Amino acid sequence: MQSLTQLGKWNLTEKDKEFTRCLLDEWYSGSTLSSVLQQWEEHNNKYLPSEKVPLNILCYNVEGWGTRYLEVVDLVYKIDASISVLTEVGELWNKFTIPNFNMFHQKGTNRSGGVCVSVGKHLRATQIQLEIENTVIVDVFNLSDPIRIIGIYWPQGQERNLDDLSPYITQETIITGDFNASLEEWNSTASDKRGKILKEWIEKNNLTYIPSSSHSSKRSKRNIDLTFSNIDGINAETMFFGTSDHWPIVMTCENIGFEIRNFFPFVRWHIFEGMLALLQDFWIKEQSITSVDEWYNTYTRFLAALRNRVTVWKKKEKYRPSLPPLIIDKLKKLRRIRNKYYTERKSGCQNEETRVLLRVINREVRQEIAIHKSSCWQSFLSSIRDKSDRPEKAFWSQVSRVYKSRSLPFSKLNSGQSVISDKKEIVDTLFSYYENQFKKTEIKKDDPNDMEIEEEHRVLLNELSISEETVEPTSAFEIAKFIKKAETKKVIRFRSNIELHD
The missing domain is CATH 3.60.10.10 (Endonuclease/exonuclease/phosphatase)
Known part of the structure; x- marks a missing residue:
């Protein structure tokens, strides 16, 4: 009963709630823990057509x-x-x-x-x-x-x-x-x-x-x-x-x-996470009445069985990666070098060669992906032109599926004084806010803080002008990447107490 009450508080669709209730019924109706796990382990062992x-x-x-x-x-x-x-x-x-x-x-x-x-x-x-x-x-x-x-x-x-x-x-x-x-x-x-x-x-x-x-x-x-x-x-x-x-x-x-087999597994991880939360008390009690090794073996079996139970198999005509194998292979290499670079930096023994190699391969991958996208677009245009009797109609019928009007990623805006739900008002409020944010700051000569900052800026420019060390240039891509890492996924807070809600 407590599990069902907790389930109602989550933001799940009715279909997901019904499936979670089905899992709870199987969990509580099983005669033993082993029988429930065996039932979940054998759930997807049916014959898949090939x-x-x-x-x-x-x-x-x-x-x-x-x-x-x-x-x-x-x-x-x-x-x-x-x-x-x-x-x-x-x-x-x-x-x-x-x-x-x-x-x-x-x-x-x-x-x-x-x-x-x-x-x-x-x-x-x-x-x-x-x-x-x-x-x-x-x-x-x-x-x-x-x-x-x-x-x-x-x-x-x-x-x-x-x-x-x-x-x-x-x-x-x-x-x-x-x-x-x-x-x-x-x-x-x-x-x-x-x-x-x-x-x-x-x-x-x-x-x-x-x-x-x-x-x-x-x-x-x-x-x-x-x-x-x-x-x-x-x-x-x-x-x-x-x-x-x-x-x-x-x-x-x-x-x-x-x-x-034209079937690919799709794991409903949100339901998997919800079941772990609902059954957390049970496993805490089990930990106090069984040995550590026995509890560990049973719990790992439970995780594998639950993952198998929440997995559905979806049919596809043929699996085709969105990128060619050469670029995928280079992306794997880029990931290995990136992991090596951050591991070395975390341990304090940073290697300059690894850092340079990471930047070079990262630049090459972005260029190759851009070239691949351009070639795919040219191939698409040529196929439309050669195969269709009315290429202009075929072109727009295909492109209309891609270029759709984009909606805002949130429905309401809390400006600190009121909650705005109208899309036009949201856009105008954000425009006004960012316009004020990016206005050039006026330096007040009678303000000691402003003058102190101005003096520090002047000293820094003088030091850079006489320094023999080169300042490594960066790009807007790297800056944007750093900013994205610092952002939160659910709520973005601004200094003026403006919030964006999903």
Whole structure:
């Protein structure tokens, strides 16, 4: 009864109040504490419908990972590739990584060689250790059927015995990479010795050539980036993209894929917080009658069970971050550096290099976000212009959803003398207040306090003019950021006793 009375005092919607009452009924109607927690733990263990997505694999001779890193990341996310086989990565293969991907590498016979296989973190992958240069073997799981990926780079000067790979071919294997081998029946203009040897070897191992839509070499009409497999239902397409001397190839496995659930958890934290407050007395009493370890284990289980109980699953067509992976990755790096900087400053051992690095990366992130927003806007305008018969009508129908009249973030204003509820009066009062605040202060020469401040200001200017130390410039963005930290969320008090109420 006391809980219901306390619940009525909170500013909750009727729907949230009803849900909280339901939780209280479950809490008090349970025979034991363990039975209630078990009921809450099993609440969301129902089957969530999923969708099978075909597996996309990228094969690309990057001709130097350090110079092609950005375009590879762009291509991986554009074609939604879960696995990438990158050849001729060079010595800088570990300087950059694809966000949310695990990288597996094998060195090459020279500085520009080497192979990398990157697998998305939504899949589980294990590298098979072997001492064959320019060859990476990775087993990939969490698919409808586990597969083995063999990435190969076979430069012109390397001697290779293909029979060394025969023991590693399993029931479902995909071999792809730059073989520098051509055969007329493999979409090349002529056949060479290496191509004939390769054809004989794949036939002996029951592998099938996967044809692509075009030749892969930009310098000639040879098709030297090849794919072989013993899996049915694989299609390959040549992508006319990138600045390397090879065209990338994208393979789609129709019979092999992975499941995605278009449901995302949404935790109602305000109800979670309310239940903690309502049940606080119970847990205080439990603490006095049970041991510390037992109480701790039970309470942590209660927190996890309650979180699961107040979680609802909402369906979305596809999760798309508002920012591209490169910017998200840089934001994570910015957060790490910011945490390091404030930790060092708090401990008293502030590092100047960390502070400068923080400012540089912060500036870069803001610039990249601005460029991204501009490119999205240009893309939107071009799509409206190209796809619609009446672009002006389509433009305004889309923009009208974005540019809506904005209401004030509060409904009343207490000026100290009266409470104003009319919006126009609120705006006029605030305008008058801030106009007076930012008027230039007049210095009274007969006032000793004003003259003292004026003298201190003059001395400070003289010291700055003769000082050899440089004053580091700041920006309006940093000042605004500092002011926002100092503001309270609910009530902003001014010196003139003006309050803004939510």
